[in-house]
Amino acid sequence: MTSTQTDPRLALVEQVRTAILRGEFAPRQRLIETELCERFGTSRFVARAALQELSAQGLVEFQRNRGARVRDISLDEAIEITEVRKLLEGLEAARAAERITRPEAAALRATLKDMRAAVNSAEMLRYSELNARLHAAIRDIAAHETSARLLQQLRDQTVRHRFSLSLVPGRPIVSLPQHEAIVAAVIARDPVAAERAMHEHLQSVIDAFKTLRGVARQP
Amino acid sequence: MTSTQTDPRLALVEQVRTAILRGEFAPRQRLIETELCERFGTSRFVARAALQELSAQGLVEFQRNRGARVRDISLDEAIEITEVRKLLEGLEAARAAERITRPEAAALRATLKDMRAAVNSAEMLRYSELNARLHAAIRDIAAHETSARLLQQLRDQTVRHRFSLSLVPGRPIVSLPQHEAIVAAVIARDPVAAERAMHEHLQSVIDAFKTLRGVARQP
């Protein structure tokens, strides 16, 4: 009977987060409590609690007496975040290599195959979706709750910059072989190689960000 | 005239966090809202907001309709957390080695000297205080906001286990030379050595935790 009884606060947190990640709320846009109430059909009390939660997750920032706005993550900050992601995802890749089972290996191979197909047919959106799925699969295999929790936050915060990266032409061509290397090492149960491959992958993301920064500084 | 106007919510967050870290609130102890109001002289509204904030920081957990309690971090979880700390503090050590200035180097040496003195006179409490100061100094030199923020959370969560570790006899004798190695590498502006020294230090903490776990399992 008790159908999970979802917490309305958590439900709203999820909705607002999704809206921010989709870009429906732009960076630095003010999130006015009454507007949120109207849009999502909740009370101000719940809206407020949800904003505080999102603030703790780093997606929203509060200014005293001036309310909440979508936090604008600078490119410099995105680089910092990716530096940390590099380490944490490296840890996960290594652990995944130690723990992977046969069916999990099959699933990784399947996702990778789909990624190749997406690149060949130039389906950017599908590629980035599969990209997310691959990293999620590795996360699940690693079963490292602490890093999983932190990574969730970090990935959310950089979503905007990752999107602008994906628009750089030829980017998938670079990252696909990196993903192949990661999967190969994990399936081979080689933690050291898996960590190294993941490091190389995210280092190339960092380098791409730095290039973007260089471009932005000389318009 | 505007004298900072501290946010009462943040003030309460700080007070409750301190109380938890000091052990005045024990793990799994329930944090009843009205009691917090009485103790800290605030309204229930503010108390509630503070608890949500602490929940997001991982120091407190909520159960629907059953309120908040101090989160009990298991030894296994402490090990996971330390694995992540190892990576992040390694990153900070490396960056500190790249950025350190003369006066900062002098401060590190001074702290280290005090640590030696504390070990010689067997002042455990002072030693762990200096330990914290040393890590904080490296964090400031590194100037890596993202990792600093995450580390703050992670250190808070493991405070209880770190305390029980400090009671292990001979523990400072092991960790002092590790700290010496870290400081030496940072001052020598050798990022690779600094990261490695920090990794070794925190790996020994992880090993100590695992020993503790082994002991606990065979009573």
Next chain:
DNA sequence: CGGAGAGGAATTGTCTACAATCCTGTCAAC
């Protein structure tokens, strides 16, 4: 003697109303 259920106390979850603060646009003075 033990377990199920009802009832009451305690606690949390939510809402509404009010106070404090900030932003905006207007008007007057320099």
Next chain:
DNA sequence: GTTGACAGGATTGTAGACAATTCCTCTCCG
């Protein structure tokens, strides 16, 4: 024409009251 003050509106911050849920205890029946 610019600058400053001031008023009005909009928005957030806080408090208190009420509703809903849980937990504990005590009774009653098997």
